[in-house]
Amino acid sequence: MKTVNQKAWFFVLPVMLLVAFNALIPIMTVVNYSVQETFGNNLFFWEGLGWFEKLLNSPRFYSALGRQFFFTFSILAIEVPLGIMIALAMPKKGFWVPVCLVTMALPMLIPWNVVGAMWNIFTLPDIGLLGYFLNSVLGISYDMTQDPVAAWATIIIMDVWHWTSLVVLLSYAGLVSIPDAYYQAAKIDGASNWAVFRFIQLPKMKNVLTIAILLRFMDSFNIYTEPFVLTGGGPGNSTTLLSIDLVKIALGQFDLGPAAAMSLIYFAITLLVSWVFYTLMTKDD
């Protein structure tokens, strides 16, 4: 005899409440702002899709989006191959394994705003160690506060310094899980180092690399703190990424409506590109 009642709802309730408070309600608030014009004294006027329309016709949005994509794809193009190479070069057993692992993990343990501040001080042309060295010792003109190219180079190098370790650690985890027997079998087959990489190591690293690329994509596409502390979006607007622009609109100008519309589009793009990445990388399985 089955007992039919509604008690099971009580077990699901905590999760539903949690999701409601940390995801559903905040998102709905943003949706709410995105279709209204906000004035002081909590005055709201219905805007419909007006903000979205304006945003999608605004050159300012597209240039920030372009910079965002440029940043993300630049750091992915550097960090993924570099991370794999470092992981391949790391020792697989012995005394140096923990030393390497801890050294690799260090940059990731530093708070993000500290990373930005560190690199800012490090690269200042007059007092920074690197800035001073490049300008006064090597005679290379370098000023990331004035020159957009230098500013871009600095934020990309900073991100590579900060996050390549993540790709290294994940790839390394994939590499050490490969049994010796496969390497022996490959040697017996007469495989070259490249063939071992292409047909044994890479397929074995595929799953962790998928995760690494996804994480690096999402993190770098939403990056705010480090470039904001380092360049503040300058010189001019040259390093104003989407997130920096968004904060300017939302908090600087307190334009909640346009900022909310921009947040939703931002979110949709992140979601869409992540989905495309994931689908492409796992389509063989």
Place this chain on the structure above:
Amino acid sequence: MTLELKQVTKRVGALTYIKPTSLKLEAGHFNVLLGETGSGKTSLIKLMAGLEPLASGQIFMDGQDVSKLSTQKRNISLVHQFFVNYPHMTVFENIASPLQVAGMAKSEIQGRVEEAADILKLRPMLNRRPDELSGGQQQRCALARAIAKESNAVFLDEPLANLDYKLREELREQLPELFAGRGAVVVYATSEPEEALLLGGYTALMNDGNMTQFGPTADIYRAPHDLVSAKVFSNPPINTAPVVKKGTRMQLSPDLSWELTGTAAGLTDGDYTMAVRPHHVTPTQTPDTRVALTGTVLVAELSGSESSAHFSMGDQNWVSLAAGVFPYRIGEVHQFFMDPQHCLYFAPDGRLVA
């Protein structure tokens, strides 16, 4: 093709895994490495394959020194006890992988792979991945890879140990045919003496990192150099006992002795160790089995059509193995018989003397 080892050794730290070993292996027959688990068979194979460095000594293939040559350049095949296939490739790609690496033309690869697949009955599985196969099929896939490649040397390290009984019998029969007329040196490691006998060819006996004897399988089975070799090449273990030669008689105990003939009769008087294989100690008497042994049955086993009995005589334990079914009772005093012609005698230093 020949494969020659000259005084090769393997050491890890202070431990010696392979003591100086010299061997000359030839193509055209199976070369069996026989020894217990841990006797150094796999180590020796890894040295020959170049997977591990030699501590000293040299390896020659067809007269050329390959000691310093990498595994990739030795053109060999190896099948492990624990089958190794690339998990993300299909069976076809697995078998084809060494051929692709060698840069063979596509059409030729196709032919070779299909030929190997037919021999090992893998044709219907060519498009599957290894994890979709049974253990036996996976091992056949690994074997197919070794067959498809025209290698100079093929190392089979207990390739049948993980297979079920029927498949093992079947493949064991096929293996010598598969490699016949290939020109490759075939080395087959096993811990089972019967397997060595069934595969024929030459056998090298391994014990504790030592190669104790090497020669045509039948010869070394009949005439082991020394006591250790005799023990390695016998399953169940060979019976051994101290004996004393006095005049023309060999004495096992004060009331058990027998008349010696042949070379044994010419030995000088003194202490020896005798050895006789279990299947030469039988519970029934024939005109030849002149010597009667009386013992108490300790353990009796019936395996199919063979009966074995462990029995004690004084402080010694002996084993008898005979065709047929015998109703032994544990604790019962039983008579067993042996033909002194089948006894081997070893000098106190372990050498075979008669």
